Amino acid sequence: MTLEASLAGQPRVSPSLAKALVALGTVLTLVSTFLAWTWTPDFPGDLSVNGYPGGNQWITLVVSVLLLVAVGVSYDVPGLRWIAPRGHVRLLRGLALANLVSTWYVLLAIAFELNGLANWVSGSWVAAIATLLPAAGSFLLADDRREPQRARPLPRWVQVPIIFVAIMVAMFVADYGISTGYTEEFVGFAFAIGFAAWGLNSSGVLTRLTALTAKNRVVTSLSALVAALVFVFIQNGDAYNSVADDILIFATVALGLNIVVGLAGLLDLGYVAFLGVGAYTAALVSGAASSRFHVAYPFWAQLVLGIVVSMIAGVIIGAPTLRLRGDYLAIVTLGFGEIFRIVVNNLNGQSGPDLTNGPEGVYGVPDLKLFGYDFGRTHTLLGTTFGKFGNYYLLLLAAMAIVVFIFARVNDSRLGRAWVAIREDETAAEAMGIHGYRFKLLAFGLGAALAGLAGTINAHLLNTVTPDQYNFSATSPPNSAFLLAAVVLGGMGTITGPLLGAALLYLVPYKLQFFNNKQLLLFGLALILMMRFRPEGLVPSRRRQLEFHEEQIAEAEAHEAVLADAQGAQEEAGAAA
Amino acid sequence: MTTTMTQPDGATSTATVLEARGVTMRFGGLVAVDGVDLHVADREIVGLIGPNGAGKTTFFNCLTGLYVPTSGQVRYKGAVLPAKPYRVTQAGIARTFQNIRLFANMTVLENVMVGRHSRTKEGLFSAIGRGPRYRAAERDSRDKSRELLDFLGIGKHAGSLARNLPYGDQRKLEIARAMASDPGLILLDEPTAGMNPQETRATQEVVFKIRERGLAVIVIEHDMRFIFNLCDRVAVLVQGRKLVEGTPAQVQSDERVIAAYLGTPVAGDGAEPVSPDGSPPASDAAGTAAEDEGTAS
Numbered sequence A: 001m002t003l004e005a006s007l008a009g010q011p012r013v014s015p016s017l018a019k020a021l022v023a024l025g026t027v028l029t030l031v032s033t034f035l036a037w038t039w040t041p042d043f044p045g046d047l048s049v050n051g052y053p054g055g056n057q058w059i060t061l062v063v064s065v066l067l068l069v070a071v072g073v074s075y076d077v078p079g080l081r082w083i084a085p086r087g088h089v090r091l092l093r094g095l096a097l098a099n100l101v102s103t104w105y106v107l108l109a110i111a112f113e114l115n116g117l118a119n120w121v122s123g124s125w126v127a128a129i130a131t132l133l134p135a136a137g138s139f140l141l142a143d144d145r146r147e148p149q150r151a152r153p154l155p156r157w158v159q160v161p162i163i164f165v166a167i168m169v170a171m172f173v174a175d176y177g178i179s180t181g182y183t184e185e186f187v188g189f190a191f192a193i194g195f196a197a198w199g200l201n202s203s204g205v206l207t208r209l210t211a212l213t214a215k216n217r218v219v220t221s222l223s224a225l226v227a228a229l230v231f232v233f234i235q236n237g238d239a240y241n242s243v244a245d246d247i248l249i250f251a252t253v254a255l256g257l258n259i260v261v262g263l264a265g266l267l268d269l270g271y272v273a274f275l276g277v278g279a280y281t282a283a284l285v286s287g288a289a290s291s292r293f294h295v296a297y298p299f300w301a302q303l304v305l306g307i308v309v310s311m312i313a314g315v316i317i318g319a320p321t322l323r324l325r326g327d328y329l330a331i332v333t334l335g336f337g338e339i340f341r342i343v344v345n346n347l348n349g350q351s352g353p354d355l356t357n358g359p360e361g362v363y364g365v366p367d368l369k370l371f372g373y374d375f376g377r378t379h380t381l382l383g384t385t386f387g388k389f390g391n392y393y394l395l396l397l398a399a400m401a402i403v404v405f406i407f408a409r410v411n412d413s414r415l416g417r418a419w420v421a422i423r424e425d426e427t428a429a430e431a432m433g434i435h436g437y438r439f440k441l442l443a444f445g446l447g448a449a450l451a452g453l454a455g456t457i458n459a460h461l462l463n464t465v466t467p468d469q470y471n472f473s474a475t476s477p478p479n480s481a482f483l484l485a486a487v488v489l490g491g492m493g494t495i496t497g498p499l500l501g502a503a504l505l506y507l508v509p510y511k512l513q514f515f516n517n518k519q520l521l522l523f524g525l526a527l528i529l530m531m532r533f534r535p536e537g538l539v540p541s542r543r544r545q546l547e548f549h550e551e552q553i554a555e556a557e558a559h560e561a562v563l564a565d566a567q568g569a570q571e572e573a574g575a576a577a
Numbered sequence B: 001m002t003t004t005m006t007q008p009d010g011a012t013s014t015a016t017v018l019e020a021r022g023v024t025m026r027f028g029g030l031v032a033v034d035g036v037d038l039h040v041a042d043r044e045i046v047g048l049i050g051p052n053g054a055g056k057t058t059f060f061n062c063l064t065g066l067y068v069p070t071s072g073q074v075r076y077k078g079a080v081l082p083a084k085p086y087r088v089t090q091a092g093i094a095r096t097f098q099n100i101r102l103f104a105n106m107t108v109l110e111n112v113m114v115g116r117h118s119r120t121k122e123g124l125f126s127a128i129g130r131g132p133r134y135r136a137a138e139r140d141s142r143d144k145s146r147e148l149l150d151f152l153g154i155g156k157h158a159g160s161l162a163r164n165l166p167y168g169d170q171r172k173l174e175i176a177r178a179m180a181s182d183p184g185l186i187l188l189d190e191p192t193a194g195m196n197p198q199e200t201r202a203t204q205e206v207v208f209k210i211r212e213r214g215l216a217v218i219v220i221e222h223d224m225r226f227i228f229n230l231c232d233r234v235a236v237l238v239q240g241r242k243l244v245e246g247t248p249a250q251v252q253s254d255e256r257v258i259a260a261y262l263g264t265p266v267a268g269d270g271a272e273p274v275s276p277d278g279s280p281p282a283s284d285a286a287g288t289a290a291e292d293e294g295t296a297s
Helices: A002-007 A015-032 A056-074 A089-113 A122-140 A156-178 A183-202 A205-215 A217-233 A239-263 A272-284 A299-321 A327-346 A388-411 A414-424 A426-431 A436-462 A480-490 A496-511 A513-533 A543-576 B008-012 B056-063 B085-091 B108-119 B124-129 B132-151 B167-179 B197-212 B224-230 B248-252 B255-262 B280-289
Strands: A379-381 A384-386 B016-027 B030-041 B045-049 B071-076 B093-095 B185-189 B216-220 B233-238 B241-246
Touching: A015 A056, A015 A089, A015 A122, A056 A089, A056 A122, A056 A183, A089 A122, A089 A183, A156 A183, A156 A205, A156 A217, A156 A239, A156 A496, A183 A205, A183 A496, A205 A217, A217 A239, A217 A384, A217 A388, A239 A272, A239 A388, A239 A414, A239 A436, A239 A480, A239 A496, A272 A299, A272 A327, A272 A436, A272 A480, A299 A327, A299 A436, A384 A388, A388 A414, A388 A436, A388 B124, A414 A426, A414 A436, A414 B108, A414 B124, A414 B132, A426 A436, A426 B085, A480 A496, A480 A513, A496 A513, B016 B056, B016 B216, B030 B056, B030 B216, B030 B233, B030 B241, B045 B056, B045 B197, B045 B224, B056 B071, B056 B185, B056 B216, B085 B093, B085 B108, B093 B167, B108 B132, B108 B167, B124 B132, B132 B167, B167 B185, B167 B197, B197 B216, B197 B224, B224 B248, B233 B248, B233 B255, B241 B248, B241 B255
Parallel strands: B045 B216, B045 B233, B093 B185, B185 B216
Antiparallel strands: A379 A384, B016 B030, B016 B071, B233 B241
């Protein structure tokens, strides 16, 4: 078959024809998004309008525009070469597949949901055929994957806007994903994003962007903060702010876990318990009517108390368990996580002392009031209405910024190096003067404290704290299994990794609720595939960025070694004679 | 810790850096190290040789706190060594490992900076706060580590991952990492294992240069030419016991050593006793023996 032949790098079709096929298909796809894809407005998003795009057609439109740019790269349009430093064919393939899969998914959904291909109109057929052409054309082109040339150093005034724009684009993409209104839109979006990301990654442009952000860390962090603020200002109403809040909590806790798992290499399967300790501590002293303690501490006091109690819990649990290594530690922490849940479930005055109000939990936790700003009320800031979730979004963003800051600074310090050394080889680390147990305990305590920080806010956000929010595993995050999955899926030891992992792991089950009880099955499958094809996680740590540098040195070394060997052989021969 | 290391009684015997007395290590019924005495003077290079399974690495592990000796005592500069690896490093003894144990996913520079750990003390809060003192300490660590990398000739690799280094450079990195803790004594466990003759010669120069920096060295090695060229004194361990100790010339000509390595010739066998002057047969046998020593680690 020609497809196989092209995969083997021997195209039977001339490259110019294949390129023309891609270009033609892309233009046709672009046109088709302005046509109706079905006759009835019954399909969500209303795809029945000729003249402008609607619903999923927007996704196809945007991907087609990207594809058009990639076509420009393949025709060597000046000024576009930087988009594909490692070769443009994979970029074409990725984007073409993104278009193909997400468009065909919608077309098939139209046929299925409205019962029959009769619901396709001429525009649907145009879209169906037009999206096939770029996919076919790009796979007929020979793969031109190559090592990237060294990037021309950009002046700083160019670097900064590039980073800012890239982060803003990422934010808008995330915003679109969060605010997709119906399943078809989200699934189409997910397909498009998945394949497009693959294409952009293998074209090398993402690597180059990552290198830029690594060089300008302050600019990157500030841009991310600005983007996160813009996000909440462009929301209409509070509906998706609550989703964003949950993601922020989840991501903050995942980042805390990343210190324990990603840096120090301690597999903690009961981490959600520390979120629970923080939440319970804050709730009990918040003035909630159902609390056994009838005190209403100010928020800062709750925060400090939540952090300190979580940290103490971390040290108490860590002190005996951290003498274990590897799998044994994982099992014991799993046990302690469950012990926490069962204990707070039983401290209800009947099966134990009355402390946590048992399974009913502590309810009626009042909304926060900070400097006269009531988080439970609606406010208007700079012309935007902030409901409850919008208010908490701002607070959670601040909490996350603190955790990111701590993580970044600790990671690149004597402490971070000691943790990574312990993770890599504990015996060698001790031989280098590192008190392994003390540093592991410190990682455990710090991780617990950061989870406690998130927990105190979580108690107020949810207004209720119950034992069953802190399970080992459940269908929705945060729970210990999902937290660990977010870290591993995203990329251990990185900052963006767990954030991305948390966003994905929250959104996918949230948006695909029609799967009901099969969610976890799909989740497991996705994890297995992930571990098979990208075990280092979505965001690999520094390794990738070192690759290029190392290959150069390796070549020089190999050359030297050959010379040295030749010389050595001569000397040996001389000595023998 | 450091303060207890500088006791007055250490001042009287300044020349002696390390003094091991009657170090014995038993694993159940097996006596891996049996009453070994060893002393190392300031800036001395001492070789430790012996057939496979003689207990050389076990003895190293006893010196560095990885094992707690069943009996016996190890003194470093007059003070008894604590039996915890990180405290031994703190006290001033550093080591390399026979089977390279680098932090594979850290950069070369970071590996050496980990070695600085026991000479720095910045903790969590200074890492978060990053005051001037923290930055000065960090810069100091970085500079010292870079200097060590240059000293061993692997400075150009500073930014790459340790696991991607060529084999010989990984051995050098182990030495750099050990030296980063400013030790007074460094223990090298088979530093030339798997190296070609050129690399072995280069390593020999490195060890001399380490001595010039004021360190004493104990080195385990199977390459006899390397040991006899390098060491001021050689101790031979056989089955956990110290068989002979003396200058390279003395050890080389000792019948017992040859017997330990090659066995005693059976009468009437016709086998020539090996000439005792570091001749090819002896070093060849030792060379093949160097291929694997599994029991001791």
